[in-house]
Amino acid sequence: MSLPLAPNLAMHDGHSIPQLGLGVWQVPEDQVEANVLAAIEVGYRHIDTAQGYENESGVGRAIAASPVPREQLFITTKLRNKLQGYDEALRAFDDSMKRLGLETLDLFLIHWPYPEANRYVDSWKAFVELREAGRVRSIGVSNFQPEHLERIIGETGVTPVINQVELHPHFQQRPLRAVHEKLGILTQAWSPLGRGRGFEESTVLTIAQNHGVTPAQAILRWHMQSGWITFPKSMTPKRLVENFDVFGFSFTPTEMQAMAALDDPGGRFGPKPEELNVPF
Numbered sequence: 644m645s646l647p648l649a650p651n652l653a654m655h656d657g658h659s660i661p662q663l664g665l666g667v668w669q670v671p672e673d674q675v676e677a678n679v680l681a682a683i684e685v686g687y688r689h690i691d692t693a694q695g696y697e698n699e700s701g702v703g704r705a706i707a708a709s710p711v712p713r714e715q716l717f718i719t720t721k722l723r724n725k726l727q728g729y730d731e732a733l734r735a736f737d738d739s740m741k742r743l744g745l746e747t748l749d750l751f752l753i754h755w756p757y758p759e760a761n762r763y764v765d766s767w768k769a770f771v772e773l774r775e776a777g778r779v780r781s782i783g784v785s786n787f788q789p790e791h792l793e794r795i796i797g798e799t800g801v802t803p804v805i806n807q808v809e810l811h812p813h814f815q816q817r818p819l820r821a822v823h824e825k826l827g828i829l830t831q832a833w834s835p836l837g838r839g840r841g842f843e844e845s846t847v848l849t850i851a852q853n854h855g856v857t858p859a860q861a862i863l864r865w866h867m868q869s870g871w872i873t874f875p876k877s878m879t880p881k882r883l884v885e886n887f888d889v890f891g892f893s894f895t896p897t898e899m900q901a902m903a904a905l906d907d908p909g910g911r912f913g914p915k916p917e918e919l920n921v922p923f
């Protein structure tokens with residue numbers, strides 16, 4: 644089954660990114676090729692992987708086998724913590740490109756600030772160089788708090804296009820989003836479905852019923868209408884279709900307000916970025 648493509652959002656560097664994609668964290672290397680190819684068939688054009696997911700080679704095989712030309716796909720990968728540093732990041736980028744089988748990457752992110760190592764500014768300098776050399780079109784970060792954003796921008800003058808952070812109905816990142824807005828950074832939501840938390844929430848169930856959709860579709864529609872970029876993970880063919888079929892209905896302002904009211908500033912389930920110091 645093939646659905647209409649997702650809309651593109653403009654980034655501050657002049658490039659654009661499909662607003663809805665597929666995340667492949669925890670998809671095993673030997674299953675990711677089939678998963679990505681199935682998603683492409685549905686209409687997905689944006690794939691989010693990372694060095695730490697250890698499945699870039701499988702994503703690369705899917706890109707090579709895809710009937711959709713490379714130029715129409717948007718591929719993101721991320722620098723893993725243990726490879727942070729200027730020289731290390733340059734080498735790690737080359738290794739990712741070999742695994743992905745790509746000449747040019749669409750988006751490269753620093754996966755976590757990993758403050759204990761204190762190498763994220765050096766990593767960012769390498770990212771700027773890779774972009775200037777045309778090896779990557781856009782550069783951004785993930786899990787950066789305001790102090791980390793301030794530091795890389797202050798020391799290089801280069802603002803990331805995107806910050807990819809935990810964001811779902813029960814943790815809506817209001818203060819950080821205000822910082823993004825001020826800096827012109829797009830918000831990208833990881834674990835957009837809260838890994839299933841919220842599917843039983845009465846607000847979500849009522850809104851889903853109002854529109855004759857599933858709770859997952861309601862939550863993804865809320866992300867789209869809020870203007871965030873996201874990429875739910877699914878290896879189930881039926882859910883791949885379901886998660887991409889979120890452009891045929893709209894929330895009313897009252898429904899948007901009801902979703903906003905689910906926010907819990909303490910609702911983070913992932914690690915606190917300023918405390919994650921694991922060299923994974």
Ligand code: NAD
Nearest residue numbers: 666667668691785833834835836837838859875876877882
């Ligand atoms: P998610 O919120 O996308 O939830 C995924 C889970 O929800 C699936 O494993 C599946 O069990 C279930 N699901 C998916 N579609 C469903 C549907 N239609 N109905 C019912 N259940 C459904 O969580 P995630 O996988 O943690 O996050 C998505 C992506 O975000 C990852 O694959 C990865 O690419 C990215 N991510 C990034 C970071 C980071 O540090 N940058 C961290 C975690 C995840």
